[in-house]
Amino acid sequence: MLDKWTTPLIQPLLRRAASGLKHHGIKPDQITITGFLVGIISIPLLAFEYYSLALLLILGNRILDGLDGALARLSSPSDAGGFLDITLDFIFYSGVVLGFALASPAKNALAACVLLFSFMGTGASFLAYAIMAEKHQLSDPNFKHKSLYYLSGLAEGTETIMLFILFCLLPDYFPQLALMFAAICMLTAAIRVWSGYHSISLAEKEKHQDSAT
Template sequence: MLDTHARKYINPSIDKTAHWLVKHGHTPNQVTVIALLIGLMTSVLYILGYPLLSVIFLWASGFLDAVDGSMARHTKTSPFGTVMDITFDRLVEIGMIVAIAYVYPELLWPLLLLSVSIIFSMTIFLVVGAVSEQAGIKSFYYQAGLAERTEGFVLFSVMLLFPGILFWTTLLFFAVETFTGVQRFIEARRLLHKGAGTE
C-alpha cells in the first residue's frame, strides 16, 4: 500500500541517487547485489546484538532496492535483473526471520506462520504476474496490496527493535500478509476473468 501510494514522496531522492550511480558507471545489477549484502548484514547485526544498527542496514538495503529499479528504467532493463531483485528480496526477509528465530527460539511457531503467509502472498503475486502476461494484460502485472515491501520493513523494524511485543508483532505481520494474499487472490480472479472475457 505504501509502495503504491507514498512512493511519489521519496522518488526524487531515489531518482537522484540512481542518476548519480549511472553517471559513475554502476549497473542496476551491481546495486541489486550490494542491496542484498547490506540486507543480509541486517540479520548478522541482529544476532550480534545490534538491533538499531540492524534496522538502519535494513532500510539502507530497501532504499538501494528501489534505486536499482530506477536505474534499470533509465538504462536498459534486464529480465535476469528482475529475477535477482525478487529473489534477493526474499533472501533478506528469510535472513531476518531466521535471525529472529535464532535469538528467540521460543517464537519459532509464530515465525513459521509468518514465513508461510509470505510464501502464500508472494506465490499469488508472482503467478498472477506470469499468467497476466499470457492473458495479454501487461508484461508483468504488479498487484498492490495491504502489505507491500515498505509495510514489511516497518513491521520487521518493530520486530527487531521491540522484543517485548515480538510475539504480537509477528502475529500481526502474519495476519497482514495473509490478508494481502487473499486480497490478491480475489483481485486475480476478477482480473484474469476479465482478461479472458468471461466476466
C-alpha cells in the same frame, strides 16, 4: 497499500542519486547484489541481538533496493535484472524473520513460522499473477515502474519496511507484531487470489470471445 503514496515521494530522490551512480558507471545489478549482501549481514546481527546495527543494514538494503530500479529506469529495465531483484528481495525478507527466530527460538520461533507461512501466500500470489498478467497483457497504471506487475494488497513494500523497523526497535514484541502482520499478509493473499482468479478468468473469456468473432 501505502506504496501508491510513498512511491511518488521517494522516486525523485532515488532518480537524483541514481543519476550520480550512472555517471560513475555503476550497473543496476551491482547495486542489487550489494544491497542483498548488506541485508543478509543483518541476519547474524539479529541472531546475536545487535538490533540497532541490524536496523541500519536493513534500511541500507531497502535504499539500495530502490536505487537499483531507479538506475535501471535511466537506461532500460531488463527482465533479468527484475528477476534478480525480486528473488533476492524475497530471500532477504525471509532472512530477517529467521534472524529474529534465531535470537530467541523459544519465544520467537512459532510466530516466525507463522509469518513465513503468510509470506509464502503473498509471495506465491505475487509471482503467479505476474506470470499470468504478462501472458494476458494485463497492466497496472499505478505501478508502471515495476518490472513485474502484481495485484496490490494490504501488505506491500512500505508496510514490510515499517514492520522490520518495529521489530528492531521493539524486539520484545516480535511475536505480537509478527502474528499481527501475518494476519494482514494472509488477508492480502486471499484478496490477491480472489481478485487474480477473476481478473485472469475475465481476460480468458474476452480472448475466447474475440477469437470466436
